[in-house]
Amino acid sequence: FASSIVERRGESFTLQQVKPIAEWEPRNEVWGENYPRQFETYMNTRDTSFASKHGGSATIDYLEKYPELVILWAGFGFSRDYKQGRGHAYAIKDTRNSLRTGGEKQSTQPATCWTCKSTDVPRVMNSKGVAGYYSGTWKNTGHDFVNPIGCQDCHDPKTMHLRITRPALVEAFERQGKKMSDFSHNEMRSLVCAQCHVEYYFDSKKVEGAKYLVFPWDNGFTAEDMEKYYDDIEFSDWTHSLSKAPMLKAQHPEYEMFKTGIHAKRGVSCADCHMPYKTEGGVKFTDHHIQSPLANIENSCMVCHREKTENLIRDVVETQDKLEENRKIAEKALAKAHIEAKAAWDNGATEAEMKPILKLIRHSQWRWDYVAATNGLGFHAPVEAFRVLGTSIQKAEEARRELALLLTKKGVKYPIAFPDISTKDKAQKFIGLKMEELKADKKNLINNVFPEWDKKAKERQGSLQQY
Amino acid sequence: FASSIVERRGESFTLQQVKPIAEWEPRNEVWGENYPRQFETYMNTRDTSFASKHGGSATIDYLEKYPELVILWAGFGFSRDYKQGRGHAYAIKDTRNSLRTGGEKQSTQPATCWTCKSTDVPRVMNSKGVAGYYSGTWKNTGHDFVNPIGCQDCHDPKTMHLRITRPALVEAFERQGKKMSDFSHNEMRSLVCAQCHVEYYFDSKKVEGAKYLVFPWDNGFTAEDMEKYYDDIEFSDWTHSLSKAPMLKAQHPEYEMFKTGIHAKRGVSCADCHMPYKTEGGVKFTDHHIQSPLANIENSCMVCHREKTENLIRDVVETQDKLEENRKIAEKALAKAHIEAKAAWDNGATEAEMKPILKLIRHSQWRWDYVAATNGLGFHAPVEAFRVLGTSIQKAEEARRELALLLTKKGVKYPIAFPDISTKDKAQKFIGLKMEELKADKKNLINNVFPEWDKKAKERQGSLQQY
Amino acid sequence: MEDSQSGRTNFLKKLVFKIIPPDRWRVPVLITFGIFFGLGFYIVYISNAASYLSDNPKTCVNCHVMTPQYATWERGSHGKVATCNDCHVPQDNLIRKYWFKANDGLRHATYFTMRWEPQVIRIKQAGKDAVQENCIRCHSNLIHPVALRAINNRNVQDQTEKYCWDCHRETPHGRVHSLSSTPHAIVPQLKPVVPEWLEKITN
Ligand SMILES: [Ca+2]
Ligand SMILES: [Ca+2]
16 A cells, blocks of 8 residues: 555556557557547547537537628638537548638648648658648648548657647747747646647748748737737738738637636646546546537536536636627627728728728737637637727727728718628628539539549558548 | 643634624724624724735725726716725715815715715614605715714624615615525625625605615616616716716626626625635634735635735736726727717707717716726626626727717818826816815815714714724 | 745755854753753643644644644545545655654644644645645556556656646535634534643632
8 A cells, every 4th residue: 555656656657558659650540549548539529419509519600600700701711611610530521621622623722721630740741841741732732631630649659748749839939939848747738739729820931832830929929919920020811802901810829818818827728628537447538539628517627616517507608608799799890891991992092091991900800800719709718808809899990980981081971881791691692702613613622532532541551540 | 832722722612792782883893892803803994005906905096097087077076086995994084085075165965975984874764764864965964974884884783693784775676576584694795795885876756855875776787787777767877068978877886796707606705805704813703804805815815716825916917907908998988989079069069960979978988887986997707897898898989980970070170189188187177177176175174064073973972983 | 836846955954054053152042942842842742742643633623723624524525535644644654654744743733832823724835745645545546547657657756737636626625725614613522631630720
């Protein structure tokens, strides 16, 4: 009894692997032979039955739920298709099927898009070099990426230690003067997620011909810090097709937002909530069924919060409902601002007149998106989410004030007539998207190209798991 | 030394009244003879040395700190004088000295103002009847109220049980169909505070000639619920002297706001943080030095949060800083809206043109005030505070858009010139307050009238404690 | 997350140099120390400190300031399976165990007598380390499945970041900690330490 600690400390730190795992092994099922519990729970991410009020694994078509988004993203891929993320096992399937990645004829995305979707990424980066990897196109490299997010992305195959496999994260910290080895084990339980669940952009200048993946954290992690970063390098993701504003797109800054919340400050990690321990047969292991913790309150929240399940759910949902209320205020104001800006251009507004207005729109929408694109609808850091949203509302309304003055000056009757954008279809029609064409082209890609990708992949690796 | 261990074992937990307390006894020092620990700690509320970043007992002159407030309250008493509350022992002194209660010549407040300031209130209500009490003027009844907030307000003199002594609270719950006896002991630990730390208004219609104190909770406790209540009865506290908007003033809705926060939902009461238990010599008692819990993190927060003192302070202050940021956004927009509205009137705007704008200003300022007037700068319920503030910002900016259009329509150049309101003095001069006169008049009141009040009171009760 | 121990050895070294008094002070200092130790032994006697050496949790409530912990422990699942010392004292070898106990016991007794105890008592670093070891000692089957040793063994040894009770916040004393947190709890009555004859004379 008493001697057991001393004794156990001497035990070696090596893992007993039934079958050693090859260095670049991308196939989760091969890793799974050694770790059946983790693999089994990982495979549960294919379950799409759980739906909470604002999240879950059942698909939510965001453009249907918030049709203003179509206006906000006019001229950008997101206006075609944007859904709530599903389980990690779907990463390949969902990326392939999204209208954002285009069809057989028209497909413009770079290979960089694969970075957060597949365990094949480290393997290909190793063979082509990082810049080489970033230089291909999404379509031409599709055959190389068939294994969805998995073990290889987060674990060292020899020791099973957590590790970082994506250079963008390492580089971002290096620019801040930090090494990955400075971080504690507990921080690693969030940093493995921060490889993907973060804001990013593609730098086209860094390496000729490459779309280099960069996390814009040089000034810090807040919405304002990144805004300044982008302004300083005069970056924009696209030019808005209605307002002509130079826009920014925020993508899932979960890690950045989470860091400002009380849970992060108390040392709680992503894994604590999204991968809680599970006990089975006297063994405590990490539940790899990564999903909404609301599907699993008992293991995730209740270990720390001894509260009734329904109370904990109510607390989350109440915060989310309130955030959604203010989010919609910003959203609606922004949609109108874009449409009014178009009216101003149409009625002879000049570059000089529009410039300050477009800057307000750029900043307002960036801040709104920083909050809206963060999964969890505010729960990860309510105070910060609301603060940023408040500044977004102010800027959107200020833009609208300036637009009102400008339109009247140009002799336009204010308020102008707004189109009916009450559904996704109507909004997409309004911004001039030809959805039938896009869908038909996608169908061709699915039928003609994907089978070839899978065939090539099977030849390469010998087997191909169906997800 | 050693005997003290022996001694401490005998320490006991019983309550004993040495001297029975008379039913309407207002003098805290008389109650204190029975309960020296509670009295001693109560008397510590006279200590004004503690200052936290945004609160504490040291005086904060809010009009100095946020000069926009002077504009927001133009035409109302608060534009003369508004300070952060101090300890309960100062309630009489501070009410007497505030410029809001006027001077020897000009003093317009009703007796109702005493309601939350003195232990004499139950005594006088008992002798004059509730409506009779509400019918006097503040100045004529001053001699009756000399003992600051204390034991009588919260305790039954026989049993020392917590009890409610102010009818407004009882009546508000009765209108909601609740009896005070429905509430648990734990809820009473907040409800004794809810007698005073709540939003209120004076109903002049209920009883002829009386300023009846009413808590506007019939539709619920949120900013929107109360706004609807006031709109439905077409109530306004005053008409704004610049914008002519029919305004509402929110006063310290601590209880209402607190109820929406996570602490309240987890059963934490006001007393848990502001009156933590203390054990001294084996006797457990409630610390009656009610103050900012940041002065006393070790006994208040740490009971539940095992964190370093500086971390807990940082958490509070960070939330407060962020709230202040958004609060100022609303504040500045509102100040401009009032001034622009004045410009619109001055340039021939009509009632019909102004009506929707004034409604936006009324609602925006009410919501801003619901948050700003709540002590604690958002800490009591961060999510709710930010949500309400977000809607306030939107409405203020919408009002400014309409004003911009209206002013241009009237041929006024937009933006209009704004006065310099960067200090309290400048702002007060701008709205036309004659501060020297008000201060001189107050001085007369202090020198000529207060000594008489004290003399009368001493005769009535036999002794007069100095606070 | 937690206070670090670095600088502690340095501090001890400095302390030793500071404590050695200058020559002409040595005699008075020695006498003072004598009084201190004498009284110290008396305290040890009167406070039933000998019982401190036992593993019976009742000895902890010799001091009423331990009542909240006793009450919460007794009514929790660990009340049936683990004594205070199962958690709070190192169990790997006897010397460490008693050294630890003596150390803690004397400090507690001094604090108690001097009324130095804070309203909210908090466990010290050495105490945390001991407790953590003990959680692991009993629950090793849950956290050391053979296949997972690589990750969890490292985790176990490097426990400065996360303690079991960071997650299991209610185990075993509950969430609320304070001298007043269990005001009316019924706990074993204390044995009188005042001899009967003295009791008679004083009453
Ligand atoms: Ca981006
Ligand atoms: Ca009011």
